[in-house]
Amino acid sequence: xxxxxxxxxxxxxxxxxxxxxxxxxxxxxxxxxxxxxxxxxxxxxxxxxxxxxxxxxxxxxxxxxxxxxxxxxxxxxxxxxxxxxxxxxxxxxxxxxxxxxxxxxxxxxxxxxxxxxxxxxxxxxxxxxxxxxxxxxxxxxxxxxxxxxxxxxxxxxxxxxxxxxxxxxxxxxxxxxxxxxxxxxxxxxxxxxxxxxxxxxxxxxxxxxxxxxxxxxxxxxxxxxxxxxxxxxxxx
Numbered sequence: 134x135x136x137x138x139x140x141x142x143x144x145x146x147x148x149x150x151x152x153x154x155x156x157x158x159x160x161x162x163x164x165x166x167x168x169x170x171x172x173x174x175x176x177x178x179x180x181x182x183x184x185x186x187x188x189x190x191x192x193x194x195x196x197x198x199x200x201x202x203x204x205x206x207x208x209x210x211x212x213x214x215x216x217x218x219x220x221x222x223x224x225x226x227x228x229x230x231x232x233x234x235x236x237x238x239x240x241x242x243x244x245x246x247x248x249x250x251x252x253x254x255x256x257x258x259x260x261x262x263x264x265x266x267x268x269x270x271x272x273x274x275x276x277x278x279x280x281x282x283x284x285x286x287x288x289x290x291x292x293x294x295x296x297x298x299x300x301x302x303x304x305x306x307x308x309x310x311x312x313x314x315x316x317x318x319x320x321x322x323x324x325x326x327x328x329x330x331x332x333x334x335x336x337x338x339x340x341x342x343x344x345x346x347x348x349x350x351x352x353x354x355x356x357x358x359x360x361x362x363x364x365x366x367x368x369x
C-alpha cells in the first residue's frame with residue numbers, strides 16, 4: 134500500500150528550519166544579510182519574535198523575524214474581510230397582481246429600486262388568476278412598464294415569459310459592482326482598519342524598543358568582556 138505524503142502550506146519556523154545559513158530580514162524589512170541559522174534563532178529569541186522561512190527555495194533560504202502568531206491573526210482578518218467584500222448578490226422576488234392599482238404599483242416599484250440599488254437581482258412575477266391566464270398580454274405590458282420606469286437602476290436580464298399561471302421577468306442591477314455595502318458596514322470596515330493600523334504601529338514600536346534594548350545589552354556585555362580581557366595596570 135502506498136502511503137501518501139501530506140504537504141503543509143505553512144512555512145517552517147524557528148527550530149523547524151534545518152539549513153545552516155539563512156538570508157535574514159529584520160522585523161521592519163531591513164536586510165541583515167547571510168548569517169548562521171543558530172545566530173538568527175538567537176536574535177529571534179532576544180527580540181521575542183519568530184524566525185520564519187519566507188523563501189525556502191532561495192540559496193540560501195530567506196527568513197524573517199516576525200511575530201508569527203500576530204501574522205497569522207492578521208491573515209485571518211484579511212481573509213475574513215475579503216470574503217465579506219465578495220459579491221453576495223441575491224435574487225429578490227416581487228409579486229404583482231394583474232389588476233394592481235396605481236398606489237400599490239408605485240410601492241412595489243420602490244421595493245424593486247431598493248433591491249437594485251443594493252446590488253441584488255429582482256425576479257418580478259405577475260400572478261394570473263382565472264380568465265387572466267387566457268390573456269397574458271396585459272401582464273407582459275405591466276412588466277414592460279415597470280422595466281421602463283426602473284431603467285436607471287437596472288436592465289432586463291430575462292424578458293417577460295409565461296410559466297404556468299405566472300409571467301416572470303428578471304431585472305439585474307446596473308454597474309460592474311454587484312454588491313454595495315451599506316454606509317454602516319462601510320464605516321465599520323474603516324473603523325476596523327484604523328484600529329488594526331494603530332495596533333500594528335504599537336506592535337512595531339514595541340518590537341523596535343525590544344531590539345534596541347537587546348542591542349544595548351549586547352554592547353554592554355561586549356564592553357565588559359573587552360575590559361576583562363585587557364591586563365590591569367597593576368598586574369604589569
